[in-house]
Amino acid sequence: MTRFAALATAALLASAGGSRAGDYPRPDLLVEPAALAQPDALKGFVILDARPRAKYEAGHVPGARWVDHADWAKGFGDGRDAAAWSKRIGGLGLTADSRVVVYDDNQAKDAARVWWVLRYWGVKDARLLNGGWVGWEKGKHPTEKAEAAVTSTEFKAVAAAERLATKDQLLKSLTGDKLQIVDARSEGEFCGIDGMKNARAGAIPGATQLEWIDLIDKDSHRFKSPDELKKLFDGAGIKLDRPTATHCQSGGRASVMAYGLELMGAKDVRNYYKSWSEWGNADDTPVVKPEPKKK
Numbered sequence: 001m002t003r004f005a006a007l008a009t010a011a012l013l014a015s016a017g018g019s020r021a022g023d024y025p026r027p028d029l030l031v032e033p034a035a036l037a038q039p040d041a042l043k044g045f046v047i048l049d050a051r052p053r054a055k056y057e058a059g060h061v062p063g064a065r066w067v068d069h070a071d072w073a074k075g076f077g078d079g080r081d082a083a084a085w086s087k088r089i090g091g092l093g094l095t096a097d098s099r100v101v102v103y104d105d106n107q108a109k110d111a112a113r114v115w116w117v118l119r120y121w122g123v124k125d126a127r128l129l130n131g132g133w134v135g136w137e138k139g140k141h142p143t144e145k146a147e148a149a150v151t152s153t154e155f156k157a158v159a160a161a162e163r164l165a166t167k168d169q170l171l172k173s174l175t176g177d178k179l180q181i182v183d184a185r186s187e188g189e190f191c192g193i194d195g196m197k198n199a200r201a202g203a204i205p206g207a208t209q210l211e212w213i214d215l216i217d218k219d220s221h222r223f224k225s226p227d228e229l230k231k232l233f234d235g236a237g238i239k240l241d242r243p244t245a246t247h248c249q250s251g252g253r254a255s256v257m258a259y260g261l262e263l264m265g266a267k268d269v270r271n272y273y274k275s276w277s278e279w280g281n282a283d284d285t286p287v288v289k290p291e292p293k294k295k
Contacts (some may be wrong), residue, residue, distance in 0.1 A: 021130065023226050025265030030223065031101050031127050036061070037141040046094060050104040050111045051133060059143040061103065061129075061136055065092055065150055069110040072117055073252060076273060079164050082157040085121050090155030096122045103129035103136070107216045108223070112255040116271055120164060121157040128259065134221040165245035165270035167278055167285065173245075174205055174286070180242040181207040184257040185249060185276065192289035196249065198280035202287040204247070209290075210236040212253040215260040229264050240266045247272035247279070 021030045035041055047064040049056045056066040075084065094100065100123055104111040111128050118126040129135065136143075165179070173179040181204050188194035190209040195201030203209070214232055217224055224232070233240060244261060246254040251273040258271045272279075279285045 024223075024263050025226070026263050028125075029127050029259065029263050030130050032130050033135045033139045033141055036101060036129060036136075037139065045099050045101045046092070047129075048092065048100060048102045048111075048114060049133075050102055050114050051106075055105065055133075057145065057147070059145055061133075062142055062144045063148055064103075065148045067092060067102070067114055069104070069114060072114060073110075073250070076117060076251065079120060079159055079161075079273065082121070082159060085117075085157040086155050089118070089121060089123070089157060090153045091150070093150045093153055094118075094123060094155055095153055096124060096155070096158075098123060099125045099127075101127050101129050103132040105133040105221075107213065107218075107221050108132060108256055108259070109212070109252050112259045113252045116163070116251075116255040116258060120160050120271075122160065131220050131222040138220070162268075163270060165247075165272035167272075167274065167282065169270075170204065170245060170272060170279075171285065177206070178243065179270070180239060180244045181272075182236075182238055182244055182246045182257055182261075183207045183209045183248070184212040184246055184253040185209070186211055187292055189249070189276070190290060191292050192287075193292070195280075196276075198276060200280045200287050202280075202289040204279060205286050205288050207247075208236050208238055210238060210257070212248065212256040212260075215256060223260065223263065226264065229260060233261075233264065240264055243268040243270075245270045245272050247275040249276045251275055 021027045021032050042063055047061050048067045049060045049064040050067050050069040053066060100118060102111040102114045108128060115126050115128055183190050183203055190203045192202035215224060246257040248254040254271050254275055258269045261269045
């Protein structure tokens with residue numbers, strides 16, 4: 001793609017759909033279905049489908065490559081296995097300079113995890129498709145069933161440590177108030193009512209709860225408008241200019257929250273990927289049980 005075509009495509013992606021993507025502080029993180037459907041856009045991006053394999057085979061965005069979200073979810077671990085991730089990401093034919101769009105049909109939860117992992121391991125330009133597969137179908141855009149041909153690349157995964165929060169960092173932050181901790185789980189989990197299968201239920205002391213799904217419009221699967229997102233963050237007391245760590249049970253919902261914060265302009269956002277699956281089952285972590293909000 002020529003430099004002129006690349007600039008024209010970028011402008012289209014930012015302005016399509018009534019400037020919906022362009023309204024956000026970080027329009028470069030979001031792509032509208034109508035913009036991605038343009039022939040030049042399809043040529044300029046690597047598109048990843050994070051839905052289950054059977055759904056991908058039944059029909060997908062033209063040229064989309066299937067990414068095994070379940071394998072990625074289990075495989076991230078502590079974020080140190082660069083060799084394995086070099087192989088995984090290279091197996092999708094990606095380089096650090098690839099321009100990537102990820103989508104799912106799960107209200108962005110699976111796509112956001114893939115997006116976050118890509119950014120962590122060094123893919124500079126990774127975006128989400130606004131509305132995901134639901135938005136693509138509603139727009140009546142073309143689909144195909146043929147599996148995309150992929151040529152593996154020699155990808156060198158380099159960890160962006162500033163994007164990952166650890167238990168030790170959060171423990172140290174509790175006394176210094178250095179990190180704003182945002183809990184993306186449900187209120188029931190946060191208040192210790194729903195313990196799931198953890199040894200302990202509740203919240204990290206000082207954490208602010210805002211459920212990840214509140215960032216997404218239920219019917220369209222699109223991210224809510226900038227004004228709506230700002231109102232949500234302000235209402236929860238979440239400051240976009242503070243260093244922040246998001247968490248949930250196992251990193252997926254926290255990825256949506258991290259993405260939403262970055263979409264709204266936050267610059268220092270970490271994902272405590274091990275989340276409550278580690279904190280709620282450790283022996284050295286304090287746990288509180290906040291009272292549910294009055295409705």
